Amino acid sequence: MNISFEEAENVTCEIRSVCSRLIGSDVTHIDRIGGGRNSRVYKLTCGNSNLYAAKLYFRHPSDRRNRLETEFASCQFLWENGVKNIPQPLKADREYGCAVYEYVAGKKIIPQNATNIEIDSAVNFLVTLKELKSLKSSQNLPLASEAFFSVQAIVQNIEQRLSRLSGLPNTEAPYIALEKFLTEEFVPAFGKIVNWCQASLDRAQMSYIAEIEYQDKTLSPSDFGFHNALQRDSGEIIFLDFEYFGWDDPAKTISDFLLHPALELRENLKQRFFDRMLRGFQDCRHLAERVEIVYPLFGLKWCLILLNEFVPQDLLRRGFARTSDLDRSKLQVEQLAKSQQMLQKILANYEQFPYGSRNLKN
Secondary structure, eight states: OOOOHHHHHHHHHHHHHHHHHHHTSOEEEEEEEEOOSSEEEEEEEETTSOEEEEEEEOOBTTBOOOHHHHHHHHHHHHHHTTOOSSOOEEEEETTTTEEEEEOOOOEEOOGGGOOHHHHHHHHHHHHHHHHHTTSGGGGGSOBOTTOOOSHHHHHHHHHHHHHHHTTOSOOSHHHHHHHHHIIIIIHHHHHHHHHHHHHHHHHTTOOSSOOOOGGGOEEEOSSOSGGGEEEOTTSOEEEOOOTTOEEEOHHHHHHHHHHOTTOOOOHHHHHHHHHHHHHHTTTSTTHHHHHHHHHHHHHHHHHHHTTGGGSHHHHHHHHHHOSSOOOHHHHHHHHHHHHHHHHHHHHHHTTSOTTOSOOTTO
16 A cells, blocks of 8 residues: 555644644654554654654454554553553544554564573563453453464464465466465365364363363463564563454464564574463463464464465555555565465474474374
8 A cells, every 4th residue: 555755744744733632742753663564653752852652553444453442452451550561552542543652762672682581571571461361350351363262263263364365366476376385285284284283182182172261361462572572771671562462372372472483583592482481371271282282273374374465455454554665576475485484394393392392293
């Protein structure tokens, strides 16, 4: 979704006007400082030299998520209950789709340079969220994005994503390559891994269709990792992006952190994350076993998430959030290669979880 210079100027003027009203002070300068894959983020400077961050959320009839409401309400809940290593939520204009937060001055965390300190900060944050589930007010929070509490539901979600990608009416080269990959590589791997998961569940005397109990659930940002964090000069890590926040399965939280394509962490740090999460979530029953079984399923899901750029409505969100023109074909080729790499990674180790001590094959 590319916009002209004139349109961009109009949007900037609108944001300046809306945010000046929300803050109660004139915004004298506004800079686009990025955003995720679904939003635009701006740095605001006011006449009194105070700094703020404004987030403009993607909205479209094809996307039913209320991203602003989820993130702003979740940050309010966390902030009011003592979680301060997030941006403080300040004001929101729900009609315009814009919210103002504390501006966080910090640097991005390069995953390859992460240490035990960063891993422990991530685990401590997730453990804190888990402990907040005992609060009565937590019951008002939504389910996290694509929170599925049975193995069957995870498989069904993969099937839905696969159906959405299969047979897209496009004859361009990237789409032909996509169809070939899905038909010849992904579908056979999917069937093989689902059969393995079902057999592993039977051996562990765990259910394929039953949902985990309340006591085994947690609160999670869903899209969690150092790609959504900044580190202050003091070393404190501030976690960002709660558009998908809500009730979730900690096995998904762990698997996604270990698998996330944007988190190229050293293997010893992934092992530390897994071990520390098990220690912090020891009241969640059979968590280690469930992670080992669902890990390859979430790997398959990531294969399909990486292919979102082939789906028209997802391209709308990407275009909205990007700061430069979208070269669709080039991006699709790149994403298909990443998906193929992810699939090979999962096929290489799905029978033996790489961060556990138990071999489910035997």
